Each structure stands twice: as C-alpha cells, then as structure tokens.
Amino acid sequence: MSELAKQGGRQLALIALFAVLVACVPLATRSGTVLNFVMMALYATLLAQAWNILGGFGGQFSFGHALFFGTGAYIQAIAQLQGGINAWVALALAILGAALAGLFVGALSFRYGLKGSYFALVTLAFAEVFRILALSVPFTGGGVGLMVPLRESAANLQFGSRSGYLWLVLGFVVAALLLSWWLRRSRFGAYLQAVRDNEDAARAVGVNPFRIKLAAIGLSGAFMGAAGAFYVQVFQYIDPGIAYGASTSVEALVAAIVGGMGTLWGPVLGAVVLHVLADLTRNLFGELPGINMVIYGVVLVLIVIFLPRGIAGLGLSARELWKGGRHG
Amino acid sequence: MFEPSILFPSVLNGLTTGAVYALIALGLTLIYGVLHIINFAHGACLMLALYAVYFLKERLGIDPYLALPVVVPGMFALGYGLQRIVINRAGHGKDENILLATLGIAIVMENLALIFFKSDTRNIDTAYSLSTVAIGPAMIAVPKLVAFAGALVVSALLFWIMGRTDLGRAIRAVAKEKEGAKLMGIDVDHVYAMSFGIGLACLGAAACFLLPAYYVNPQVGGGFVLVAFTIVVLGGMGSFVGALVGGLLVGVVESLGGLYLGESLGQIGIFAIFIGVVLFRPEGMFGARA
Numbered sequence: 003m004s005e006l007a008k009q010g011g012r013q014l015a016l017i018a019l020f021a022v023l024v025a026c027v028p029l030a031t032r033s034g035t036v037l038n039f040v041m042m043a044l045y046a047t048l049l050a051q052a053w054n055i056l057g058g059f060g061g062q063f064s065f066g067h068a069l070f071f072g073t074g075a076y077i078q079a080i081a082q083l084q085g086g087i088n089a090w091v092a093l094a095l096a097i098l099g100a101a102l103a104g105l106f107v108g109a110l111s112f113r114y115g116l117k118g119s120y121f122a123l124v125t126l127a128f129a130e131v132f133r134i135l136a137l138s139v140p141f142t143g144g145g146v147g148l149m150v151p152l153r154e155s156a157a158n159l160q161f162g163s164r165s166g167y168l169w170l171v172l173g174f175v176v177a178a179l180l181l182s183w184w185l186r187r188s189r190f191g192a193y194l195q196a197v198r199d200n201e202d203a204a205r206a207v208g209v210n211p212f213r214i215k216l217a218a219i220g221l222s223g224a225f226m227g228a229a230g231a232f233y234v235q236v237f238q239y240i241d242p243g244i245a246y247g248a249s250t251s252v253e254a255l256v257a258a259i260v261g262g263m264g265t266l267w268g269p270v271l272g273a274v275v276l277h278v279l280a281d282l283t284r285n286l287f288g289e290l291p292g293i294n295m296v297i298y299g300v301v302l303v304l305i306v307i308f309l310p311r312g313i314a315g316l317g318l319s320a321r322e323l324w325k326g327g328r329h330g
Numbered sequence: 331m332f333e334p335s336i337l338f339p340s341v342l343n344g345l346t347t348g349a350v351y352a353l354i355a356l357g358l359t360l361i362y363g364v365l366h367i368i369n370f371a372h373g374a375c376l377m378l379a380l381y382a383v384y385f386l387k388e389r390l391g392i393d394p395y396l397a398l399p400v401v402v403p404g405m406f407a408l409g410y411g412l413q414r415i416v417i418n419r420a421g422h423g424k425d426e427n428i429l430l431a432t433l434g435i436a437i438v439m440e441n442l443a444l445i446f447f448k449s450d451t452r453n454i455d456t457a458y459s460l461s462t463v464a465i466g467p468a469m470i471a472v473p474k475l476v477a478f479a480g481a482l483v484v485s486a487l488l489f490w491i492m493g494r495t496d497l498g499r500a501i502r503a504v505a506k507e508k509e510g511a512k513l514m515g516i517d518v519d520h521v522y523a524m525s526f527g528i529g530l531a532c533l534g535a536a537a538c539f540l541l542p543a544y545y546v547n548p549q550v551g552g553g554f555v556l557v558a559f560t561i562v563v564l565g566g567m568g569s570f571v572g573a574l575v576g577g578l579l580v581g582v583v584e585s586l587g588g589l590y591l592g593e594s595l596g597q598i599g600i601f602a603i604f605i606g607v608v609l610f611r612p613e614g615m616f617g618a619r620a
Contacts, residue, residue, distance in 0.1 A: 063426050065433070114609045119368045119429050123559055124608050127601045130556060134598050248552070252437060259430065291449070292441035292548075299437030306420045306431045 010187055013266060017183060020270075021176045028165035037164035043277045044171045045232065049250065050257035050269035051178035052225035057255060058263035059185050060218040061198030063118070066125030067226055067254045069107065069132055072245030074100040074227025078234040079148040080141060089159035093231050100227020101220045108219035112212050117201075126251070133246035147241030150234060159235050167236050174228050175270075181221065182266050194218055195264070226254070249295065256298045260305050262314025271313050276301065339468035340585045346474035348581020349481035350536050354554055355561035355573040356488055357532030363568030364505040364525040367417070367425060370432035372558055373551025374439035375530050379405050379537035380546035381447060387454045387541075394454065394538050395476070402534040409530030413523040436551070443548035453545040473542035480539045484532065485574055491528070492570070501525055505568070553597075557584075560604040566614030576614075 027040050049071070056062050074096040081092035111124050136142045154160045161167055185191030196204040197211045205211055234240050244250075253276075261272025279301065280294045287293055309316060354376060361369045369375075382401050386392040392400070412435065420431035462469040492498040503511040504521045512518050561580050565572020580600060587599035607614065 063429070110605075110609060114612075116608065116612075118425050120608055120612065122426075122429060123368070123556075124605055127556060127604050131598055131601045131605075134595065134601075138592075138595050252433075255430075290445050292444035295437050295441040296445070299434045299441065302434035302437070303416060303420070303431050306427050306434065307416070310422050310424075310427060 006187070010183070013183055013186075017176065017179045020179070021172065024172050025169060028163075028168055034164065037168060039277070039281070041164055041168045041171060041236075043274050044168065044175050045229065045236075046253060046257055046273035046277055047270050048171060048174050048178060048225060048229045048232070049254035050261065050273045051175065051182065052222050052229060053254035054258040054263060054265075054269045055178075055181065055185070055225065056215075056218045056222035058258055058265070058268070059182075059191065059194050059198065060215055060222075062215060062219070063122045063255070064125040064219075064222075064251070065122040065248075065255070066107075066127070066129030066251055067222070068246050068248065068250040069125065069129040070100040070103050070223035070226035071230040071233075071250045071254075072129070072132060072136070072240075072242075073103045073223075074230030075234045075240045075245050076136065076142060076148075076230075077227070078231035079150055079240050082150060083148060084141065088157070089235065090157075093159065093228070093235075096231035097224050097227045100230065101224035103227075104219040104221075104223025105216060107223075108216045112215045112219075126248075129246050129248075129251065133242050136242035136246060142242065145242065147239055147244075150238040152238065160238075167232070170235075171232055174225065174232070178225050179266065179270075181225075186266060190214070190217070198264075252295070252298060256302045260301055260312055262312030262318075265312070265314040265318075268312050268314040275313065335467050336589070337586075338466060339470070340589050341582055342465060342468045342470055343474070344582035344585030345578055346470065346478040346581070347585065348578035349478040350540050350577075351554075351557055351561055351581050352574045352577025353481040353484055353532055353536040353539070355558045355565070355577050356485060356570060357529035357536075358558045359562045359565065359568055359570065359573045360488075360492075360501075360532070361526055361529040362562065364501055365413075365522055367421075367428040368432070368559075369526075369529065370429055370555065371412075371436040371439065372529075372533070373553070373555030374436040375405065375408065375551070376533045376537060376554055377443060377546065377548065377551035378408070378439060379530075379534045380541055380544075380550060381443065382534075383537050383541045384452055384454060384546050387456075393456065394541050395480075398535060398538045401538055402531045405534030405537075406527040406531040408527075410523045410527035412530075413526035414519070417526070418519065418522065436555075440548050440551065447548060449548060451545050451547040454541055456542050459542055471543055473539075477539035477543065480535070484535045485570075488528070488532065489570060497524065556604065557600055560600050560607070562614075563607050563612065564603060564614055569614065572614055 024040065024044070028037060031037070053064065053067050056064060077096040077099040078092050081087040081095050082089055087095070107125060107128050111121055116124055137145055142148065152160065154162050156166065185194065193204065193209045193214045196209060197214050201211050230245070257272035257276050258269045259272070260276060261270065262268030276298060279297050283293050283297055305312060311318065354372070358369060358372050361367065379401055382404060383394050383397050386397045386400065387394060416435065417428060417431055420427050458472045461472045463472060463475060492501065500511070500516050500521050501524065503514070503516060504518055508518055511521075557580060561573055561576040564580065565574070565576035580603070583599055583603065584597070587595070587597070591599070
C-alpha cells in the first residue's frame with residue numbers, strides 16, 4: 003500500500019473513532035451541562051468546517067457566511083410554518099436553498115474575478131442586503147422573527163433531550179469531516195487547492211477555476227445551511243439579526259483560522275478551543291454581553307500574528323522539524 | 331412625488347451627510363492607497379472617536395467642535411500605534427492576513443465598547459443641536475451645515491498635506507515605489523504608521539462634526555464601514571478626488587433612497603451600488619484600471 007493510501011486509511015479510522023466516541027457521550031452521562039457543551043461545540047465545529055471548505059481549501063475568504071446560515075434557517079422555519087412541510091423535508095430544502103444561495107453569490111463574484119479582500123467585502127455586503135430584506139419583507143416576520151412551535155417528536159425533528167440534537171449535529175460534522183478527507187485526496191480537492199495556491203498556474207494546466215470555486219462555495223453553503231436549520235430546530239426561533247448578523251460569519255471564520263485552514267481537524271480543534279475559552283471567561287467574568295467576541299477577536303489577532311497556520315499548523319511544524327531532524 | 335420642495339431639501343441633506351462620509355472615506359482611501367490594505371476596523375475606530383467626543387462633552391463639558399484639537403491627535407496616535415504594534419506584524423506577505431487582523435481589532439473594539447459603555451444609544455445636547463437655517467425652501471440643521479463645511483476644510487487640509495509638504499511627498503513616494511523610497515532614505519515603516527495615523531485622524535475630525543447631529547452606540551461603526559467602502563470603491567481605491575465625489579454622491583443616494591423606499595430599504599441602495607461597482611467596474615470612477 004502506498005504511503006498516501008495508508009495515511010488516508012488512518013485518517014478514516016480516526017474519523018470513525020471520533021464519531022463513535024462523541025456518539026457515546028449521551029450514553030455515558032445525563033448531565034445537561036456536558037451534553038449542551040458538546041452539542042454547542044459540535045455546532046461551532048460545523049460552522050468552521052463549512053467556512054473551511056471555501057476559505058481553507060479554496061483560499062476564498064468570506065466575511066458573509068451568515069448569508070448561507072440565515073438562508074438555511076429561514077427556509078427551515080418558513081417551510082414548516084407557512085408550507086406545513088415536515089421538518090426533515092424542510093431540512094433537505096434548507097440545505098439545498100443555502101447551496102443555491104452559495105452558487106448565486108459565487109457565480110456573480112467569481113464570474114467577475116473577485117479575489118481576496120474584494121470577495122470578503124462583497125460577501126459581507128450580500129449578507130447585509132439579506133439582513134435588511136429579512137427585516138422588510140412580510141414572510142420572515144420582520145424584526146419580530148419567527149417562532150417554530152414546540153411539537154416534540156423525532157418525526158418532527160424535535161427531540162425531547164439534548165442527545166437527539168447532539169447526534170443530529172454530529173452527523174453533519176462527520177459528513178463534513180468525510181468531505182474534507184475527500185478534498186485532501188480527490189482530483190477535485192487537488193484542483194481546488196491548486197486554484198488557492200496559484201490560480202494562473204492552475205488555469206495554465208487546464209483547471210477551470212470558475213467551476214472549481216463555484217462547486218466549493220455551493221458545498222460550503224450547503225453545510226452552513228444545515229447549521230442554520232439545526233439552529234432553528236434547537237432554539238425554535240430565528241430573527242434577521244441572528245440569521246444574517248455578522249457574529250455567525252465571524253464565529254465560522256475565526257474557529258477555522260484558529261484551528262488551521264485547509265486541514266482536516268483544524269476546524270474541530272479551533273471550535274473546541276474557542277468554546278472552552280468562551281466557557282472559561284463566562285465563569286470568570288459572568289454573563290457579560292460581548293465578552294465572547296472580545297476573546298474571539300483577541301485570539302484571531304494573536305493567531306494571525308504568531309501562528310498564521312493555526313493550531314494544527316503548530317503540530318505540522320513540529321512534525322516537519324522532527325522529520326527534518328531524522329533525515330538531516 | 332418629484333416636487334422640488336421635497337427633492338431639494340432631501341438632496342441638500344444628503345450632501346451634508348455625504349461630506350462627512352467623504353471625510354471618513356478619505357481616511358480609508360489614504361490607508362489603502364499607501365499600505366494597500368483594507369482597514370476593516372475603520373468603522374470601529376470611528377465609533378471610539380464618537381465615544382471620545384461624547385465623554386468629553388458629558389464629563390468635561392467640552393463642546394464637540396472645541397474637542398477637535400484633542401480627538402484628532404488622539405486618533406492619530408491610536409492609528410500610529412496600531413499600525414506599528416499590531417498590523418505591521420500580521421501581514422506575513424498576504425493581504426488577507428491584514429484584513430483578518432483589522433477584523434479582529436474591530437471585533438475587540440466593538441465588544442469592549444459594548445461591555446464598558448453598554449448598548450445604549452447616546453447623543454449629546456448642545457445649544458445649536460436643534461437650530462436650523464433656511465436655504466431656499468429647505469430647512470437645514472446647523473450642525474449638519476457645520477459638518478459640511480468642516481469636512482470640506484479638513485479635506486482641503488489633507489490635499490495640502492499630501493500635495494505640498496515633505497511628509498506628503500514621502501507618503502506618495504512610498505505609495506508608488508516602496509523599495510525606491512527606501513533607497514532614498516525614507517523610513518517606510520514610519521511613513522506607513524503616519525499614513526495610518528492620518529487616516530484615523532480623519533475619523534477623529536469626522537466624529538467631532540458628526541456627533542452634534544448624530545448618535546453613538548457600540549454598533550454604530552458597522553453601518554459606516556460598508557458605506558465608506560462603497561465610497562472608496564466607487565471613487566476608485568486610493569483616489570482622493572474619488573472619495574470626495576463618491577462621498578457626496580452616496581450621501582445623496584442614501585437620502586433619496588430613504589425618501590422613496592423607506593428608511594431600511596433605502597440602505598439597500600448603498601449595498602447595491604457597492605456590489606455593482608465591485609463586480610462591474612472595480613477600478614471605480616477615478617481609479618486607473620489595474
């Protein structure tokens with residue numbers, strides 16, 4: 003077996019181990035605090051993974067990923083409330099709708115060759131447009147928001163305990179892990195990373211950067227939409243600020259960058275580290291509104307200055323040093 | 331609906347707001363033109379300046395216009411320090427890193443403001459806050475008129491600094507050809523920090539002119555960020571004339587949009603301009619095609 007295939011197999015085994023271990027948490031404990039912590043950490047992981055597909059593997063930094071989150075969340079709520087559609091079907095629609103939103107923004111921005119800071123700002127502007135629209139059009143409930151009534155049953159995608167939600171979001175996280183695993187080994191993933199590292203060179207060898215980036219933003223949007231739908235099912239409420247506000251976009255990108263962009267486990271690491279930090283500060287300072295975001299901002303600046311490859315990059319550097327030492 | 335008696339005051343109001351927008355955008359475009367970075371923390375820095383003006387008035391009773399000599403140098407120092415201590419070190423040769431660093435700074439500033447100043451929206455009371463002047467059929471608030479004149483004066487001052495002083499020459503030299511400027515004995519890091527400082531000093535002036543007719547809360551900067559970016563891309567990244575014209579234009583568009591589409595939908599007009607310009611004419615009105 004080749005070195006690459008062996009490594010790929012090892013990673014798959016690790017993903018399976020992760021899935022089984024986390025899935026067993028609700029069997030090991032009934033503590034609401036623990037279950038809630040794990041569920042929210044998984045949710046933050048999902049946001050970071052979604053952002054990582056486009057930002058980490060594709061090198062396209064979006065500042066407006068809330069756009070896809072909010073679109074998924076609103077579809078999930080509106081399909082049930084006004085369409086009378088079953089929540090599981092709504093979930094599929096939400097994922098699809100968010101992917102379409104991704105394709106729409108991507109088609110516009112990549113068609114006109116937006117890159118770097120321009121792309122970041124345009125995605126932010128799109129999210130703002132959607133926030134204002136959600137405030138103004140009638141079917142989103144405007145600033146009051148939408149409330150999904152409580153009808154507990156698994157068929158309704160409403161679970162009586164945290165465990166059900168934990169397994170649901172774990173499913174998404176594992177799916178995103180598998181996708182990232184595939185991105186690191188497949189032809190499509192290689193193209194995507196080639197476009198990130200040098201678009202002109204990639205085009206010169208026959209890669210179509212437009213289509214590659216479009217596919218990446220569609221996938222990224224789909225996972226973001228799943229996170230939005232999940233949010234609506236757990237909290238049964240959505241409003242324009244939560245859906246399209248900047249904080250979801252920031253949470254997604256900070257966790258991915260802190261963990262390590264373009265890596266398999268980086269988003270998981272980043273989300274967990276930030277979550278633990280946020281919990282610690284809450285214990286230290288109490289419920290101060292905004293203290294979480296202060297921590298996120300400080301960590302982001304420190305990481306960009308001192309560890310631009312993220313925490314996962316730290317492990318990578320150590321391994322390179324170790325290997326270099328052995329060979330040299 | 332298009333009666334001059336409604337249209338004229340609305341345009342005039344837009345121009346007065348637009349002048350302050352222009353001032354904010356001038357700072358942004360200066361930083362972009364010299365350092366080639368997008369300062370995402372621009373709005374958050376404006377918010378800090380507004381709080382400074384607010385507290386100077388409320389705690390020490392200093393009139394916003396008399397606060398100029400305090401707030402402008404203060405913001406300059408903040409900008410100089412931020413560039414030297416944080417932003418300069420974050421680049422690692424990639425523009426995105428700087429964007430992320432300034433995003434981080436913006437998040438920290440806004441949320442520290444939320445913690446220390448609470449989310450309340452505050453404004454100040456001055457003797458002239460509510461006085462108006464008649465210009466033709468329009469009644470314009472005095473603070474808005476002062477802001478308009480003040481913004482133009484500060485812009486003229488900036489043009490003079492850039493065009494006629496040694497510092498301006500050094501800044502332009504660094505913006506054009508960094509390596510060459512370095513060989514001529516210009517301290518590039520110092521010029522970068524000076525540019526960033528001047529960029530934020532513009533915000534200090536804008537805050538002094540803005541507050542008598544405006545308000546401050548921790549989120550106030552976010553709205554200005556996209557408006558300022560819109561103006562800068564509309565005018566052409568790095569173009570001073572573009573920022574001035576773009577600012578006035580966006581002020582008028584916002585005012586007319588609010589008149590015909592309602593307050594919240596009117597804002598969409600600005601974002602639509604932004605997205606449209608970035609997609610279809612990224613070099614802006616006055617920028618050279620890259």
